[in-house]
Amino acid sequence: MHAYLTSTGLISPQRTFENDFSCGLQTEGAAILPAIEPDYRGLISPVQLRRMSRILKLGIGAAQLCINNAGGLQPDAIIVGTGLACVNDLEIFLKSIIETGEQSLSSIPFINSLHNTVAAQVARILKIQTYNNTHCHRGASFENALLDALMLLHEKEHKQALVGGIDEFSMHYYNLLPAKVVTGEGAGFFLLSHLPAGKNSVKISAVRTFYAPGEDFIARFLAEQHTPVHQLDAVLLGMNGNPSDDAVYHRLIDNFFPPDTRLITYKHLCGEYHTSSAFALALAAHSIAAGAFPAPAVFKPGKSAKPQKVLLYNHYQNCNHTLMLVTG
C-alpha cells in the first residue's frame, strides 16, 4: 500500500505556514515551543472563527492551507490523528462541571472538547460528507491515520484523502510529564492521492506502527520494502533530548545504520508531542522536493546525494514506535 503526496499544510513552531521550511527559528534553551500561527482571517470565515478554540484554528487552518496548496482540490475522505485532541477545552469543560455541580454548562467548550471535533469541523467547512475518522493512539496516532488513508486509497473507492496530525500544548499535561523534554505542538495536513500529482510527486511507500517492538523491527520493515539500509539517503530520527529516549536512537546509529548515513533530527525545531511525526513527514517531503535538508535539521551530514529514499523513525516514550518510508 502506498500513496502520493499532492500537497501539505503545516502550522508549527517554525514559519511553515508560509511554506518556509528553512527551520531558521532559534529554539535553543526553550522549554516550550508554541506554534507560529497565520492570520486565520485569510483561511477561515470570521463567523466560523468566532467559536473556535486554538486547536481548532490550528487544525482547520492547516487543513485549509493544504487544500489551498493543492489548488482547491477536494478530498473524499478526512482522517485525523491526535494524541490529546482538544485537551484544553476538555479541561475547561470538566472544570465547569465540577464548579457548577453539573448545572448551567456552556455548550461551546463541550463542542470544542471532543476528540473528533477537528475532523468534523474540517468536513463541515469543506462540505465533505463522506468518510471521516479520527485516530487516537498516543504516539502512533498520526501514523494510524496515515495507515487508514493508505488502506482507503488501496481499495480504490476513494481517490483523495486529507490526513492530519494535530496536537496542542497543555500546561496541565506538561506538568504531569515524568521527564521534561522540549514540548511543542502543531497541525500538519496532507492531501494524499492514489495517483501521482506530477512527475516529482513524493510517495509514501510504507507506514508501520509497533508497540514495544523487538530488536530487528527496522531491518524487517526495510526488507519488506526491498530497501537495504545502505540505500537510504537519509534517516529522520525523533530525538527529543531526553537521554533515556535518545538512547534508543543512539543504539541504532552505533549498530545498525551505516556510518555514512545522513541523519536528520527535528524535535528541537517543533518540540515533542504525540503527532510530531506529521512535522517530520512534511519536512521530509519538502526536503525531497527541494533536494536538500535545511541545515538546522542536519544532525550528521553523511552522504550528500539528493534525498530520494528517506526513512522516518520515531518513538514515543519507548512504547509507540513508528516507521515511514518516503521516496522521491
Place this chain on the structure above:
Amino acid sequence: MEKTALVEQLKTQIIEALLLEDLTPNDIDPAAPLFVEGLGLDSIDALELILLLEKQYGIRVEDPKERRDALQSVNAMADYILSHKSEG
C-alpha cells in the same frame, strides 16, 4: 438598575459570552433582532444567552415561547430582566 444602564451592561456581557471579539457595545443596536438578522446569532448562541440570564441575573427561562420573546433583541432581554426583578 435603569433600563439604559442594563442595556449597556447586557451588550458587554453578550460580547463576552458569545466571543464576539470583533464587536464593541456601540456596534450592537439594542432594537435589532439578535437572531438571523442583526447579530445573526444561531441556536448555540441562544443556549449561551439563556445561561447568561441564569448566571448573571438568576433568571431561569423554562417556557420556550417566553424564551423566544425574551431573546428577540437586547431591549427585549432588558425588559424581561426588569419585569422579573420587579416580580421578585
